[in-house]
Amino acid sequence: MSVFDHPEFDKHEHVAFCHDEASGLKAIIAIHNTNLGPSLGGCRMWPYLNSAEALTDVLRLSKGMTYKAAMANLKQGGGKSVIIGDPRKHKTEDMMKAMGRFVESLNGRYITAEDSGISVENLQAMATQSSHIAGTSAQYNALGETPTGNPAPSTAYGVFVGLKATVQHVLKSDLNGVKVAIQGMGHVGYRLAKQLHAEGAKLYVADIYPEGLAKAEAELGATIVAPEEILTLPLDVIAPCAMGSSINDESLPDIQAKIIAGAANNQLARESLGTALKEKGIVYAPDYVINAGGIIDIYHQKLDDSSDDAMRAHIAKIGETLVEVYERAEAENRATNLVANQIAEERFTTQG
Known part of the structure; x- marks a missing residue:
């Protein structure tokens, strides 16, 4: 199948593939839209079943970044990259350097940052080969912590503000x-839980x-639930904070929560499921609106005249934006x- 014929292709400007035999890197970069500025989006490393699954993910994620930047009022476009492989088994410094060279080959049209399976240290290795790596250091932190370059605290804070609103x-x-069910206890999910x-x-x-899970149980009094049951509980809120497409034709009939509001990208397996949720009386916080804290963080780190308070105030507007969406959705049915x-x-x- 041609990329142009792929069901997730949506007028993407550029899709590039890279195989570095020496390091084992197999990666894809997708640039969706740069009308508002250079594309920015994290690099994800995941043990995809095959390259077709990786391509589907990067096309969806890059499109989501365009919408996320626009809704967060940022002068940035949307892009994303994925590396095929298990980050706990296959990741090496040479692979990260090869990824840096891949990013550099696009001459600044795509800027990468942290995502699932990638750490600040990995970004620093990429940055030895490219000047288009964000998140290797930081000036500001929305929560008053020591800035590290990891946008997870800002993402979690944005989801918290949006969920509360x-x-x-x-x-x-x-x-x-x-009562809130959190699917995924990673960097963002655990901070949201706290x-x-x-x-x-x-x-x-x-x-x-x-x-x-053990940490959440011991420190936060959380109840541990089997992954296959977390979306089915009769609770108030479901917060998907893991991989995408958790809201799909199989899971939808068993969802009993009144609200879906979480950090995961591409939570809906297909757009029409938003209407299906509405018909069930479930309010869905559009993922790229509620999880924009990370990209807002990265944007502010590039500004010499920003501050902790300015970044925090920008992220806090996520709640206001969501209410605007809800009110317009209600008015227009x-x-x-x-x-x-x-x-x-x-x-x-x-x-x-």
């Missing part, structure tokens, strides 16, 4: 006593790796993801 809008309640716990939420957590798409497209289809 959604609960207030839908349930007319604060977070005290609200902030929710501090506000009195009751937590239910699942992950394919045990480390974060449309799914929230379709309304968010329309708002974003109005912003990025006109040259910035």
